[in-house]
Amino acid sequence: MNKGQSTGSDDRLLAEALSCTRGGRVLFRGLDFSLEPGQAGLLTGPNGVGKSSLLRLLSGLLKPSAGSCVVPEAKALCDDRLALDEHLPFEQALRFWARLDGKGEADVATAMKRAGLNHLAEVPVRYFSTGQRQRARLARTYLTDARLWLLDEPANGLDTDSVDQLGRALQSHLDGSGIILAASHIPLPIAFDFTLKLEPLEQVEAEL
Amino acid sequence: MSSIATIIWRDVRQSYASGGTWLPVIFYLSAATLFPFAVGPDRALLLQTGGGILWIAALLATLLPLDRLIQPDLENGVYDQMIVRGLSDEMIAAARLVSHWLAFGPPLLLAAFLASGLMGLEGAALGTLLASLAIATPALAGLAVMIAALTAGLKGAGALGGLLLVPLAIPLLIFGAGSLSSQGNGALLFLAAISLLLVAITPFAAGAALSANRE
Numbered sequence: 001m002n003k004g005q006s007t008g009s010d011d012r013l014l015a016e017a018l019s020c021t022r023g024g025r026v027l028f029r030g031l032d033f034s035l036e037p038g039q040a041g042l043l044t045g046p047n048g049v050g051k052s053s054l055l056r057l058l059s060g061l062l063k064p065s066a067g068s069c070v071v072p073e074a075k076a077l078c079d080d081r082l083a084l085d086e087h088l089p090f091e092q093a094l095r096f097w098a099r100l101d102g103k104g105e106a107d108v109a110t111a112m113k114r115a116g117l118n119h120l121a122e123v124p125v126r127y128f129s130t131g132q133r134q135r136a137r138l139a140r141t142y143l144t145d146a147r148l149w150l151l152d153e154p155a156n157g158l159d160t161d162s163v164d165q166l167g168r169a170l171q172s173h174l175d176g177s178g179i180i181l182a183a184s185h186i187p188l189p190i191a192f193d194f195t196l197k198l199e200p201l202e203q204v205e206a207e208l
Numbered sequence: 209m210s211s212i213a214t215i216i217w218r219d220v221r222q223s224y225a226s227g228g229t230w231l232p233v234i235f236y237l238s239a240a241t242l243f244p245f246a247v248g249p250d251r252a253l254l255l256q257t258g259g260g261i262l263w264i265a266a267l268l269a270t271l272l273p274l275d276r277l278i279q280p281d282l283e284n285g286v287y288d289q290m291i292v293r294g295l296s297d298e299m300i301a302a303a304r305l306v307s308h309w310l311a312f313g314p315p316l317l318l319a320a321f322l323a324s325g326l327m328g329l330e331g332a333a334l335g336t337l338l339a340s341l342a343i344a345t346p347a348l349a350g351l352a353v354m355i356a357a358l359t360a361g362l363k364g365a366g367a368l369g370g371l372l373l374v375p376l377a378i379p380l381l382i383f384g385a386g387s388l389s390s391q392g393n394g395a396l397l398f399l400a401a402i403s404l405l406l407v408a409i410t411p412f413a414a415g416a417a418l419s420a421n422r423e
Contacts, residue, residue: 059292061422077292081285085222099214100293140289 010070012036013058013148013179017067020053027053028198029066037147037177040170040190044183045198051183052079054198055150058181072179076146078137078154084125091121094139101144108143114169115139116162130157142169148179155186164189211295212303219307228276229311232269233319239265240323251328258327259337259388262320266341267377269316270348274369277308277356278418287418297415305346305353305410312352313345333388340384340399347403350410351376357417380406 012034019029027050035041043051056062058069059077084093091108098108112118115135120128128136134157141149149170155163167189170180174190182188223229243261247253281287290300320341324334355372359365379402387395 056288061288061291073294075292077288079285079288081283081288083285083289085218086284087226096214096218097289100211100290 011072011147012070013072013181014070015058015067016069018054018057018064018069019066020050020057020062021065022050022053026065026201028201031067031196033194033196035179035181035193037179038174039193040174040180040182042182042184042188042192042195043198044185044195046200049198049200051198052152055079055152055181055183058148059150072147074144074146075148075150076141076144077150077152078141079152080156082125082133082137083140084136086126087124089122090117090125090128090136093125094136094143097140098143103143103145111139111143114142114165116165131159131162134158135162138166138169147177148181149173151180151182151184153184153186154182155184155188158186211293212299215290215300215303216307216310219304220310223307223311228273229315232272232312233315235272236265236269236316236319237323239268240319240326244326254327255329255333258324258329259333260385262323262327262337263341263381263385263388265323266316266320266344266348267373267381269319270312270352270377271366271370271373273308273312274352274356274359274373275366277304277353278360278414279356279365282360282418282421288422291422297418298411299415301353301357301414301418302411304414305350305407308353309346309349312349313342316345317342336387336396340387340396343396343400343403344380344384347380347406348377350406354410354413354417357414357421360417360421 014034015031018031020027031054033041043054045051053062055077056079057064058071059075060071061077083097084090085096091112094108094111095105098104109118112121115138117132117135117139120132125133125136134154138154141151154166158166163186170182170188170190173180180190240262243258244254247257287300291297317338320338321334324330324337329337351373355369355376358372359368362368380399383395383399383402387399
């Protein structure tokens with residue numbers, strides 16, 4: 001078996017025969033798909049089927065057990081972890097990532113505005129509600145120049161208005177020839193170019 | 209390179225702002241204060257043993273910040289986000305070593321200077337003690353970062369960290385405290401060699417631990 005690897009970087013997202021093993025259990029194997037600039041993919045499937053693992057794998061945090069993937073060099077991962085300093089005011093916490101991404105004050109303000117959090121700039125992150133935390137994760141993602149956005153349940157905990165706001169941000173990313181791969185149970189208000197449905201492996205093998 | 213500076217600056221500012229920096233210092237000073245109470249105010253005895261006690265206290269002070277070094281950022285996904293941005297585990301660990309030393313080394317030296325007064329150390333003995341601690345603090349910071357990375361996410365990480373630190377710190381203690389004795393020629397050089405070695409392996413050992421943590 002050829003050892004899995006994340007090879008090279010490109011404008012598009014390309015997965016070839018991608019497999020992932022976690023804790024001795026094969027989550028998925030032989031995944032093939034590609035996303036061109038301006039395209040969005042939706043990832044669905046029951047809990048524990050490997051959606052988050054696929055997103056972590058594409059973001060370079062996990063190694064595939066087989067197969068390979070080509071991803072744009074600049075990518076952003078929005079998962080369930082906040083990665084913001086809880087005791088700092090939101091704007092200051094966000095500024096740390098802005099500096100790492102080579103962004104300025106104005107970009108931080110824009111990102112907060114797009115996430116609908118500019119009125120909470122001075123509030124320490126630890127006081128944020130569930131929905132506000134989710135929007136803070138999104139603001140951190142909007143801040144990057146990354147071509148590829150890997151979103152894990154981006155609409156979790158958001159109210160209807162915030163989901164619409166998220167939809168507008170996603171659409172403008174696609175219009176700027178960005179790529180989106182999102183795992184979501186909540187319908188997202190953008191047109192997806194394809195849906196990748198992950199199935200539990202036992203079920204797939206029973207059908208064969 | 210500038211991203212490393214950004215990360216180091218964030219960590220250092222956080223350590224000093226949260227007060228986490230001063231906890232080992234206060235602990236160090238209280239340990240030094242207790243010792244004369246325990247053995248009595250015999251000046252000759254204090255002079256003879258004080259340096260060694262201050263060295264032991266430095267090792268114990270190393271243990272205090274262990275659970276705050278790696279665990280919070282690992283849990284909060286900060287390291288994940290750095291990896292996604294193309295930083296390597298080794299760079300993250302090296303940055304953590306530098307930022308931890310900046311928050312740990314200078315305050316500890318200041319505390320050692322103050323505590324040496326309680327032991328009656330002065331002149332050449334005081335100079336040697338401060339020199340040996342200055343040489344050893346980067347290695348102590350490195351040991352702390354390595355152990356914190358290895359034990360991050362484990363239950364009872366604090367106690368386990370203490371058990372891991374003691375054997376690893378023995379060479380530092382032998383040459384560090386040894387440099388205080390009158391036959392201590394060359395001990396400082398050995399101390400420096402061990403310190404360099406520990407600092408050099410820290411980014412790789414702690415980086416490997418961080419990477420293993422993601423699996």
